[in-house]
Amino acid sequence: MKAQRRGWIFVPLAILLLVAVFPFFWMAISSFKPLGQLYSIPPQWLPNPPTMRNFEEVMFRSNIPRYFINSTIISLGSTLLALVFAIFAAYGFARFNFRGKSAALAFVLIGQLLPTATVIVPLYLVLSYFNLINTYLGLILVYLILTLPLSVWMLTGYFRSIPSELEEAAIIDGASRLGVLFRISLPLILPGIVAVMLYSFVATWNEFVFALSFATDRTMKTLPIGLAEFSTEFDIDWGAVMAASLLMTLPIAIIFLVLQKLFVGGLMSGATKG
């Protein structure tokens, strides 16, 4: 019944869809255009013939590959570190009652909402005190601000969704708390773990301000900074910028397209059950 009376919704849907995807397609198309076709009036819609020049520029004549590696190391490092801490914390929040629990949970949530710009100055001073400016470890630690609170929040929701009877049965059989956590609960929330890792990876992969402030050395910069820098050079090579943009988007796009259902599900359960 719905379907027959609502054929018209394809019109607003098509418009919205066009708005949503056009910039992405324009970026992809531009990255395959030779220079002459990038800077032509009127613009040429499709590259003819498509060229790999822009990608060669990015891969072999820029620092982007190095930034790509830096970003990967830092994102993976911070994601895994946050996961280890968050598994314990979330389990504690989900399974035990103690004084100050709701205050602690509220603090975690507020930590997630903290505007990053307001803490860059003291963090810079702390990092330089420990000689962690321009190091992988420095950014990995700082990125815990982004990854840890949400990981705790989401995982708490997942742990709560497992009936505690399962664990109680195991404890009666003589299992320890940690044994229960790792042998019974953790395998059950595996989808949640994946969702949390994806979220953390994406959040750190895209992070801009901390990277801009704490990784200033050419060998330590991350992809977002490299990209911004690419475009502020006096003579902007827009074809190369678009090619680098496409390369930076690919890992994220693949993660999301393959695991989209899981990701959205994870975000929801964290938000509603937490």
Place this chain on the structure above:
Amino acid sequence: MTLRKISPGVWFILPTMLLLVGLIVYPMISTVELSVTDPAGTFVGLRNFNVVISAPSTKLILFNTLFYVVGSVIFQLILGILAGILLNQTFFGRALFRSLMLIPWVIPGIVAAMTWAWMFHTDYGVINFLLMQLGIISGPVGWLTNPNTVMPALVAVNAWKMFPFVAVMVLAGLQSVPEELYEAARVDGAEFRHEIWHVMLPQLRPVLFSVTLLLVIWALDGITIIYSMTGGGPANRSMIFPIQIYVQAFEYFEFNRAAALSVLYFVIISAVIAAYMRVFSLDRRD
């Protein structure tokens, strides 16, 4: 109190809490301390605050920040609610539509910024070309270099970037609207637009409350798009508070003034959030 009496839950959360205190609480206290001292560490009272508040650009920066936040959030909500409601209908290819609609939200902020900067290009940008073809503008507009268009252009980018998030949340919220409400409305002869207004939107209120709060907070923290597209220019016309903090600290190396700005910004944000919560809870009582 002996260790035995402490709940095991405390031991589970302790490492995380210590880390977060070190990464969040300590820097915040340290910011306050920096804001009332000079580079040598001597207490100077509110001098740093005086300097940053009386700076001639401060009013403009406050206005820009407000413009950016309010403008972004309004368009994110309108587009997002619209998209969420549409995507909740039954139609052919719905799953594909839902996935594609997520693209702006999924792609990295810096990539969105670069792509839009290229599309906004004065001479070779596709936006100027399309608008000229349609006869909306007569000559190329320097979207990011003209003081009058730079903020609206940046708001457009941010609205585009985040509206899918609203759509996802609206979609999730609509799943929990009981079918009986629609049926009751239809018995009363409701059209689709009535259903939106009298069934969906009221049911979405709790969702939209938290979504709006998140959007405001994210817009207040919105450095990536503006910094990489305009750097705050031309002549501070797109400078917003968080970028100003970065500039003071890492371009002028005025750490204490940057700290004063941070404290000020934090107070403003807290006031905005407190006011928002208060208005909403008053609203809910009646």
